[in-house]
Amino acid sequence: MADATQNVTLTVNGKTITAAKGTLLIEACKQNGIEIPAFCYYPGLSLQGACRMCLVEIEKMPKMQTACTTPVAEGMVVQTETEKVVQARKSTLEILLANHPLDCPVCDAGGECELQDMTYKYGAGESKFIDIKSHRDEQQWSPVIFYDRPRCILCYRCVRVCGEGMDVWALGIQNRGQGSVIAPNQGGKLDCEDCGECIDICPVGALTSSTYRYKTRPWEMTHTGTVCAHCADGCITTVGVRRSDTGSEIVRCDNRDRSGLNDDFLCGKGRFAFDFASSKERVTTPLIKRDGKFVAATWAEAVELVAARFKKAGASLGVIGSNHTTNEENYLLQKFARTVLRTNHIDHHRTADYPSFARAIASSKAQTASLKDVAAASAVLLIGGNPSEEHPFLAWQLRTAVRQHRQKIYVVNAAPIKLKKQAAHFLQVTSGKEGEFAAAFSGDAAALAHLGVDTARFDPFTAALASESSLLVVFGSELRGAGIDKLVATFAPKGAKFLCLGDYANSRGAADMGLFPDLLPGYQKAENSGLALPQMLDAAAAGTFEALWVVGANPAARHADVNAFAKPFLVVQDMFLTETAQHADVFLPASFAYEKAGTVTNTAGDLQRLKKASDVHGVKPDFEIILRIAEKMGADINALVPFRGYTSADAGQSRGPQSGEADRNAVFTEARGLEAKTSPLDPTITLEEIAQTVPGYAVSRLKLLAGEAQPTTLVQIDPAGIASHSELIVPARNGLYASGTLGGYSETLRAMGATHRAAEPVGAD
Amino acid sequence: MQLIQNIAAIAKGMSITFMEMFQPTTVENYPDGKGPMKGAVFQERFRGMHVLQRDEQGLEKCVACFLCAAACPSNCIYIEAADNTAEVRISSAERYAKVYNIDYNRCIFCGYCVEACPTDAITHGHGFELASYNATNLVYRKEQLLAIAPAHQGANAMFNASEPEKAKAQA
Numbered sequence: 037m038a039d040a041t042q043n044v045t046l047t048v049n050g051k052t053i054t055a056a057k058g059t060l061l062i063e064a065c066k067q068n069g070i071e072i073p074a075f076c077y078y079p080g081l082s083l084q085g086a087c088r089m090c091l092v093e094i095e096k097m098p099k100m101q102t103a104c105t106t107p108v109a110e111g112m113v114v115q116t117e118t119e120k121v122v123q124a125r126k127s128t129l130e131i132l133l134a135n136h137p138l139d140c141p142v143c144d145a146g147g148e149c150e151l152q153d154m155t156y157k158y159g160a161g162e163s164k165f166i167d168i169k170s171h172r173d174e175q176q177w178s179p180v181i182f183y184d185r186p187r188c189i190l191c192y193r194c195v196r197v198c199g200e201g202m203d204v205w206a207l208g209i210q211n212r213g214q215g216s217v218i219a220p221n222q223g224g225k226l227d228c229e230d231c232g233e234c235i236d237i238c239p240v241g242a243l244t245s246s247t248y249r250y251k252t253r254p255w256e257m258t259h260t261g262t263v264c265a266h267c268a269d270g271c272i273t274t275v276g277v278r279r280s281d282t283g284s285e286i287v288r289c290d291n292r293d294r295s296g297l298n299d300d301f302l303c304g305k306g307r308f309a310f311d312f313a314s315s316k317e318r319v320t321t322p323l324i325k326r327d328g329k330f331v332a333a334t335w336a337e338a339v340e341l342v343a344a345r346f347k348k349a350g351a352s353l354g355v356i357g358s359n360h361t362t363n364e365e366n367y368l369l370q371k372f373a374r375t376v377l378r379t380n381h382i383d384h385h386r387t388a389d390y391p392s393f394a395r396a397i398a399s400s401k402a403q404t405a406s407l408k409d410v411a412a413a414s415a416v417l418l419i420g421g422n423p424s425e426e427h428p429f430l431a432w433q434l435r436t437a438v439r440q441h442r443q444k445i446y447v448v449n450a451a452p453i454k455l456k457k458q459a460a461h462f463l464q465v466t467s468g469k470e471g472e473f474a475a476a477f478s479g480d481a482a483a484l485a486h487l488g489v490d491t492a493r494f495d496p497f498t499a500a501l502a503s504e505s506s507l508l509v510v511f512g513s514e515l516r517g518a519g520i521d522k523l524v525a526t527f528a529p530k531g532a533k534f535l536c537l538g539d540y541a542n543s544r545g546a547a548d549m550g551l552f553p554d555l556l557p558g559y560q561k562a563e564n565s566g567l568a569l570p571q572m573l574d575a576a577a578a579g580t581f582e583a584l585w586v587v588g589a590n591p592a593a594r595h596a597d598v599n600a601f602a603k604p605f606l607v608v609q610d611m612f613l614t615e616t617a618q619h620a621d622v623f624l625p626a627s628f629a630y631e632k633a634g635t636v637t638n639t640a641g642d643l644q645r646l647k648k649a650s651d652v653h654g655v656k657p658d659f660e661i662i663l664r665i666a667e668k669m670g671a672d673i674n675a676l677v678p679f680r681g682y683t684s685a686d687a688g689q690s691r692g693p694q695s696g697e698a699d700r701n702a703v704f705t706e707a708r709g710l711e712a713k714t715s716p717l718d719p720t721i722t723l724e725e726i727a728q729t730v731p732g733y734a735v736s737r738l739k740l741l742a743g744e745a746q747p748t749t750l751v752q753i754d755p756a757g758i759a760s761h762s763e764l765i766v767p768a769r770n771g772l773y774a775s776g777t778l779g780g781y782s783e784t785l786r787a788m789g790a791t792h793r794a795a796e797p798v799g800a801d
Numbered sequence: 802m803q804l805i806q807n808i809a810a811i812a813k814g815m816s817i818t819f820m821e822m823f824q825p826t827t828v829e830n831y832p833d834g835k836g837p838m839k840g841a842v843f844q845e846r847f848r849g850m851h852v853l854q855r856d857e858q859g860l861e862k863c864v865a866c867f868l869c870a871a872a873c874p875s876n877c878i879y880i881e882a883a884d885n886t887a888e889v890r891i892s893s894a895e896r897y898a899k900v901y902n903i904d905y906n907r908c909i910f911c912g913y914c915v916e917a918c919p920t921d922a923i924t925h926g927h928g929f930e931l932a933s934y935n936a937t938n939l940v941y942r943k944e945q946l947l948a949i950a951p952a953h954q955g956a957n958a959m960f961n962a963s964e965p966e967k968a969k970a971q972a
Contacts, residue, residue, distance in 0.1 A: 139894065139895075140919075141864050141866030141868065141919045142864045142866060142894045142895050142896045174895075249884065250865075250882055250883070250884045250896040251883075253866065253871075255871055256867050256870065256880075
């Protein structure tokens, strides 16, 4: 381990460099701009010294040494470019290529292959071997992972990332020496989480994915890094898109640019579950129900009908928002509902008690944690939840932190979750009583009795926990209302940071943007409370609601009474004809996260920018749909989206020919990936309004546009008047192979789930 | 005197013209010449319409590596790749081109695609009569570009077929 307090000085190629004691030679050289090639070395994983590519000459050492396993030492004299080193690299490559097939033209890695690059740079173009290359047929290890043995160069990166990184240990080595092969530990098939990390980390094309295999080549795609549409962690996934006859087709998602807060990590959902976008079941034209049957309609017809019926309904209208739509769309939706439709009957599927969390944080003046803080924390208290299943990136961070700097994890859970293995202390409590832990920690004997833990186990746990100087508290949706208040009040005085776990990509954003009947954006109390989701559906079933507007949600999956959807005039904006959409009177086809711009907030409150990656003919983003309905209803668009002042030249975003100054700005911003292409339908301006009206959202816009996750805070919220509605919270509990409605329409995800476990219970949204 | 000199000069000039009348012609008589080429004659290296070649087994040589499309300066090659399966084997490698279009509106016949091809699948043929009244006809599909299939893949099926089948095929 590198020790930043002590430096050593060494000489590399005649240049004197300084590095922290304990740094590996390969890293020290990299920091000083000296490149040493390597295959098996991967930062963050254990050392292997298998590929022999990084051999360098070190004075006073009789033979060449591997730079990836040699720590720097005082006075070391290293040569990395001598004739001997160059020859060694050439020979290494020649041996690696001895059995490597020359199928670069068909190989998936062709064009982004480390072996190709190295051979081009260091290698000998011709081989001295005349023997026939040994060939083995390709093997399919899981629904998504293929292995092509002859391409493998045995760097063991996949074995290490699977074991150390993912704590799955599904891959291993069979045989020895020349006969060594990478193989699943369980007889020919992988028993793993299908995260696909092994594919991403493979320097060659030995491991390939079924979703991308032989489809196209890396340079043929447009790559856009955007926020994953699945769980609430908000990882960046790089979406590779090709043009197709439907507009564009997503060919792969991976983590190649490593620019997001997720760094090296991406789970199976983010990597493989994107095929719902081009699903056959996807609807791409507006539908109007006539005589009980859906009939294709134009956007103008559909929007006109919706606007007329909404106008007729007046305040007798319920609005159900989404956990998937962007912050801007959610903000616009509630603003439209409250100012134009004049109704407070607006709600969404709540998966965690964010209002109580906001109230607790603001009342105790406590700190919220960004997801980036987890890896750096010295101790983490995890109450409830199951990160390995529901928040794979959070679990990855915890495992990495334990491995790399001995982070201490304290787990309080009703079940022995997978993270128990990494936990320093584990406390199994009665299911449903997780919320009483804080009270028991403060010495409440009754709470301790509820927890069902005897003091012999409880005392050592709390003693160790109390001795931690800094703490990060992560809690799942088991904790609600008073439980959160007590937890925050207990640990806030110790300077702890808090993180509340919810379920969907923008659950936190939906809460922050005020998709509540009683709370406005930023959890400000609304003057008159509307009906909450279940009451709304009851009212609709009773026939008191004229119309119901469901934006990107599927309440019918959890609500048995079909009258709630059949009776009112139902308008649904979604990608598919879901259980809810089946009852719709008007169906408006919407685009999803990868097809629009905007921002989303992950469960830790990190605000990130969604970038438009692909496009499908016929569908529209919810933002545009809402505005079109508003316009047809005769609402003042400028009051809803105040873009008027921002398209002028001084905002630096106009592309008009008369504004030369602005065009120069545009060139500057576009060249740096900062451009926010502003049009009246661009949500960026709404982000400006959000930053002004929602406490904690006034983050650096420049950094946000540059793609950095910006933590928002809750401490400025006014806690007065935030009521707890614990009964309204229905956690989705999406495991590794489920993702609400989206997951249900992803064949790949279903195939992955089918081989590994029984299907997840439906609780979709 | 002057007159005689002029007549002599004309006679001298015309003698060459009359002499050449009995020599064989050297210009190409396209399109009124004989044979399928209609009198057009090409050098071997002439770069005409592309031909996608087949290997000895009659399988397509193209493995859809996209290198031609990458090399193309006018961006006129469009490919969609697909997997070979045991039942449907189109090329000898794992992948084949499901769609292979060349847009001759854009092609400048530079030959970079031929040079880039690692399997010698794409070559320049001698086809040159590409002109069309309709620009959309100039996007050539794989079926139009492929070399003729060998006999065992059914190129001569017509001759081997029985009489009723032959009649059906012609109808």
